[in-house]
Amino acid sequence: MEPLSNKRKVLVQKPLNFWERIYLPAIAKGLSITMSHFFRKPVTIQYPEQKREFSENFRGMHSLKRDEEGRERCTACGLCALSCPAEAISMIAAERKKGEENLYREEKYAAVYEINMLRCIFCGLCEEACPKEAIYLDGDIVPAEYLRKDFIYGKDKLVEAPLNQ
Ligand code: SF4
Numbered sequence: 001m002e003p004l005s006n007k008r009k010v011l012v013q014k015p016l017n018f019w020e021r022i023y024l025p026a027i028a029k030g031l032s033i034t035m036s037h038f039f040r041k042p043v044t045i046q047y048p049e050q051k052r053e054f055s056e057n058f059r060g061m062h063s064l065k066r067d068e069e070g071r072e073r074c075t076a077c078g079l080c081a082l083s084c085p086a087e088a089i090s091m092i093a094a095e096r097k098k099g100e101e102n103l104y105r106e107e108k109y110a111a112v113y114e115i116n117m118l119r120c121i122f123c124g125l126c127e128e129a130c131p132k133e134a135i136y137l138d139g140d141i142v143p144a145e146y147l148r149k150d151f152i153y154g155k156d157k158l159v160e161a162p163l164n165q
């Protein structure tokens with residue numbers, strides 16, 4: 001059998017003609033393409049002054065909801081954390097004390113509730129799993145931060161503002 005090296009084709013480079021050697025036509029062609037883009041509608045927008053409209057099923061930052069009386073709906077059942085494929089949710093449950101009926105809807109509530117936004121893939125499974133309609137991904141885009149710890153969102157960022165605010 002003939003060795004592979006004998007089957008290789010020898011490539012011969014075609015010599016450049018006069019116009020190719022002075023490069024001017026190629027430069028003029030490149031510039032004409034650049035110039036043609038000046039007269040097209042720009043596809044970029046001036047973010048953050050200008051914002052694109054989100055689609056109806058856009059999933060943004062999570063918010064922990066209150067009921068019609070302003071009480072936190074979350075009962076720290078853990079179903080959202082269990083359904084989260086990114087293991088982004090963690091919480092510590094606590095028992096409601098006497099006198100806290102106007103703060104928490106049920107006897108159990110989340111004393112600590114955290115979402116790691118660097119892990120979250122905004123799949124919406126936590127929202128679907130919640131039996132109390134307590135969590136929705138109806139917020140804005142998660143803003144950029146410099147430190148990893150600033151992407152751990154606690155109740156201060158997640159629970160929606162009380163009714164009288
Ligand atoms: S949106 Fe998905 S990834 Fe993000 S916290 Fe909810 S279940 Fe986890």
Ligand code: SF4
Nearest residue numbers: 074075077078080130
């Ligand atoms: S947000 Fe919903 S699913 Fe998650 S712990 Fe609270 S009540 Fe349970």
